Amino acid sequence: MAKYLQGINGVFIGKVGTVVGCVWKGTPYMRSTGNPRTGPATEGELKNRSKFSTVHYWLQPLLVYLRAGFAGYSEKSAGFNAAKSYNLKHAMREGQIVPEQVKISFGELPLSENISVTCQDAKLQFGWSTAHVKGTSMKDQIMVLAYHPESRTAVFDTQGSFRSMGNQMLDTYGEFRGKTVHVYAAFVAADRSKQSDSFYLGAIDC
Numbered sequence: 339m340a341k342y343l344q345g346i347n348g349v350f351i352g353k354v355g356t357v358v359g360c361v362w363k364g365t366p367y368m369r370s371t372g373n374p375r376t377g378p379a380t381e382g383e384l385k386n387r388s389k390f391s392t393v394h395y396w397l398q399p400l401l402v403y404l405r406a407g408f409a410g411y412s413e414k415s416a417g418f419n420a421a422k423s424y425n426l427k428h429a430m431r432e433g434q435i436v437p438e439q440v441k442i443s444f445g446e447l448p449l450s451e452n453i454s455v456t457c458q459d460a461k462l463q464f465g466w467s468t469a470h471v472k473g474t475s476m477k478d479q480i481m482v483l484a485y486h487p488e489s490r491t492a493v494f495d496t497q498g499s500f501r502s503m504g505n506q507m508l509d510t511y512g513e514f515r516g517k518t519v520h521v522y523a524a525f526v527a528a529d530r531s532k533q534s535d536s537f538y539l540g541a542i543d544c
Contacts, residue, residue, distance in 0.1 A: 388433060389426060390422070392433065392435060393425050397425065399485070399490045399492045400442060400485065403442055403443075403496055406496040407421070407441075407443030407496075408420040408444050409533065411424070420444070437487070440536075443522075443534060444533075444536075445524075447473070447474065447527055447532045448472070449471075449523075450501055451466065453466045455539045462484055463505065463507055464539075465504060466504055468501070468503070479526050480506050481496045481525065485519060485522075486513075489517075493509075493513055497526075510544065516544070520538070522537065522539060524536040
């Protein structure tokens, strides 16, 4: 059964016969229900399913961060789904995720120069140049993340220090002691209207 949202001439949601009505990102769509599949999946389809599953599994612990990092990715895609789409195309090799090619933030906001990180006593200390970069504000904030894919454990901060401060500490609370983690950083605009591409800082021993 379908429901009209704006009268007889408005958008309908639900199923009427072989037609399904839905709304995505504020845009109404109509599609057919399609026919049930009778044949087995092809080899190519199985490979694509495996790649999609791998990307989803690797990124899922980063869900909250990705909502900020991939905000406004496109008119029809943002957040977790946008991150999956991007990394499926750009961060896989032979069916596996390549951490140094992963982006956890995507956007046109410039990064600061000389971003670095060290780890001591389970605390990650980030630093960067405070020199002004065209197209940025000193009130932009850094977004930092450390991730151990093997245990699917992530520690992050999407509202870190101002760009003007030049440093940020991320306490991992011992989660990564004795482990090697992948570390990323990005910046978000002061008005939260846009963000930078993420910057991969390497595999860090904690």
